[in-house]
Amino acid sequence: MIITKQKDIQKILGQLKGKDRVFVVGCAACATKCATGGEEQVRILAEELAKNQKKVTGTIVLDTPCDMRIVKKELLHNEKAGLAESLVLLSCGAGVQSIAQVCPERDLVPALDTLFLGSIERLGNFNQYCSLCGDCIIDETAGLCPVTRCAKALVNGPCGGAVNGKCEVNSGQDCVWILIYEKLQKNPTNIKKYRKIKSNASISKPQRIKTR
Amino acid sequence: MKFAETLKTKKFIITAELFPPKGINVQSLLDKAKLLRGKIDGFNVTDNQRAVMRLGSLAICRLLLDQGCEPIMQMTCRDRNRIALQSDLLSANTLGVENILILSGDHPSQGDHKEAKPVYDLDPVQLLKTARALETGVDLAGKKLDGSPQFCLGAVVNPMADPLDLQLAMVEKKIEAGAQFFQTQPIFDFKLLETFVARTRDLPAKILIGVFLLKSAQVAIFMKEKLGINISPHYIDRLSRAASPVDEGINIAAELISQLKPHVDGVHIMALGLEEHISEILDKVK
Ligand code: SF4
Ligand code: SF4
Numbered sequence: 001m002i003i004t005k006q007k008d009i010q011k012i013l014g015q016l017k018g019k020d021r022v023f024v025v026g027c028a029a030c031a032t033k034c035a036t037g038g039e040e041q042v043r044i045l046a047e048e049l050a051k052n053q054k055k056v057t058g059t060i061v062l063d064t065p066c067d068m069r070i071v072k073k074e075l076l077h078n079e080k081a082g083l084a085e086s087l088v089l090l091s092c093g094a095g096v097q098s099i100a101q102v103c104p105e106r107d108l109v110p111a112l113d114t115l116f117l118g119s120i121e122r123l124g125n126f127n128q129y130c131s132l133c134g135d136c137i138i139d140e141t142a143g144l145c146p147v148t149r150c151a152k153a154l155v156n157g158p159c160g161g162a163v164n165g166k167c168e169v170n171s172g173q174d175c176v177w178i179l180i181y182e183k184l185q186k187n188p189t190n191i192k193k194y195r196k197i198k199s200n201a202s203i204s205k206p207q208r209i210k211t212r
Numbered sequence: 213m214k215f216a217e218t219l220k221t222k223k224f225i226i227t228a229e230l231f232p233p234k235g236i237n238v239q240s241l242l243d244k245a246k247l248l249r250g251k252i253d254g255f256n257v258t259d260n261q262r263a264v265m266r267l268g269s270l271a272i273c274r275l276l277l278d279q280g281c282e283p284i285m286q287m288t289c290r291d292r293n294r295i296a297l298q299s300d301l302l303s304a305n306t307l308g309v310e311n312i313l314i315l316s317g318d319h320p321s322q323g324d325h326k327e328a329k330p331v332y333d334l335d336p337v338q339l340l341k342t343a344r345a346l347e348t349g350v351d352l353a354g355k356k357l358d359g360s361p362q363f364c365l366g367a368v369v370n371p372m373a374d375p376l377d378l379q380l381a382m383v384e385k386k387i388e389a390g391a392q393f394f395q396t397q398p399i400f401d402f403k404l405l406e407t408f409v410a411r412t413r414d415l416p417a418k419i420l421i422g423v424f425l426l427k428s429a430q431v432a433i434f435m436k437e438k439l440g441i442n443i444s445p446h447y448i449d450r451l452s453r454a455a456s457p458v459d460e461g462i463n464i465a466a467e468l469i470s471q472l473k474p475h476v477d478g479v480h481i482m483a484l485g486l487e488e489h490i491s492e493i494l495d496k497v498k
Contacts, residue, residue, distance in 0.1 A: 151319050151321075151330075152289070152290075152316050152317075152319060152330065152332045152335070153330075153332045153335070154316060154332070154335040154336075155335055155338075156335050156336075156337035156338065156382070156385055157337070157378065157381065157382040157385060158373070158378060158379070158382065159316045160368065160369060160370030160373045160379060160382070160397070161370070162373065162374075163439070163440035164374075164440065165374075168318075168319075168322075169319040169321055169322065170321075177378065178375065178378070181375060181377075181378045194381065195381060195384070195385065197337055197338075197341065197385055197388060197389060198337075198338075199338065199341070
């Protein structure tokens with residue numbers, strides 16, 4: 001799921017300068033799981049805004065703000081939202097932009113910073129294991145992703161700088177190539193896959209925009 | 213002699229590392245190089261070493277060529293995408309620089325522009341293959357080149373890396389991708405190197421073992437504690453007791469090279485700013 005964290009309240013208030021009436025939007029999916037944009041965080045932010053002399057015309061937690069069909073159905077014609085000058089959005093950047101596309105006239109204030117696609121270990125403990133490269137190779141790397149988990153995104157093997165199994169860039173992190181190797185060793189056919197040079201044909205895909 | 217030719221001989225190969233200044237005053241570096249002309253086989257010029265922004269490797273390599281020194285241009289994968297990397301490979305060749313040492317490069321977070329975007333569009337294996345592809349007259353997009361370059365390609369290996377098997381698999385991959393020679397991280401104990409030497413002896417590439425000029429006990433302690441490099445307490449002791457630690461460092465480096473000489477293809481000397489002392493090291497090698 002998409003990992004987000006809330007912006008500093010002063011930053012949010014700064015964006016709302018000159019706007020008196022606001023409406024707060026949350027997300028029932030990732031941002032709820034992350035405890036950054038669920039019912040509770042929406043309520044707390046609304047209270048915080050009220051304390052700072054904002055009139056909160058209402059709140060809503062959309063099922064998935066990143067789904068434009070839902071934004072159209074639940075938010076576009078929401079009366080209370082209509083009364084506000086600004087919408088304060090507790091969703092990831094994809095949610096904010098879906099809302100922006102469906103409601104082009106509205107003043108939007110993103111209240112979260114979007115960090116990465118994460119795997120949840122336990123609440124508040126998220127790991128970045130995949131960076132959505134668009135060309136998955138982890139069948140050749142023992143199911144562990146070097147594109148994301150190696151600090152230098154080396155896909156053919158390690159840099160040689162690991163110290164005691166830890167990454168040379170961040171001693172708090174395991175060198176993923178050592179983890180990969182340990183796992184591969186348990187299966188000789190996998191080692192063969194590792195030895196095959198991974199070419200560069202399609203590893204870098206910074207954007208994948210599909211419109212239809 | 214061209215470095216590619218040197219690699220074909222049975223000669224004990226010696227290269228030294230030079231790092232470009234932060235700024236445009238190149239004279240002191242060129243003077244240091246001049247002292248070594250004729251004494252070593254290659255002048256290895258770093259590429260924004262330790263992710264600290266400096267003058268480019270290519271400019272220095274060309275200046276070295278002009279004064280009769282054989283340059284080896286380091287090229288990291290850190291700062292350039294595949295377009296810039298290929299273009300710079302062509303630029304180097306056009307300026308007469310054929311020897312390229314390819315490495316991943318220290319991460320920006322370890323340098324002096326910590327917020328810089330890490331690129332790593334290609335990894336070292338892929339960049340080696342890319343250089344070889346350019347030699348055949350096509351680029352990574354499969355487009356034909358108007359005139360193709362010729363390279364002598366090198367890469368790096370860490371003989372002390374654990375697990376060694378993984379490093380050796382990497383060496384084989386790099387050779388398959390086009391590496392003709394390797395240089396290693398600094399080594400301070402030949403004993404620790406024996407397994408590595410035995411297991412790489414028959415590979416079709418020359419391996420130059422890194423030798424570092426320790427200028428003080430503090431540097432040795434830093435390398436041991438912060439970089440995890442195995443330096444025997446005996447050396448640290450000698451350095452801290454010496455009247456002139458640099459002279460003692462020179463002795464240590466010369467001893468190491470003398471020990472290595474019968475067993476390895478060559479050495480790569482890193483003097484980190486004290487390059488003017490490299491010829492003293494070489495004079496003391498037995
Ligand atoms: S290779 Fe890594 S980044 Fe790419 S899709 Fe697979 S897990 Fe994600
Ligand atoms: S130490 Fe391992 S994880 Fe870190 S950059 Fe090197 S290969 Fe990648």
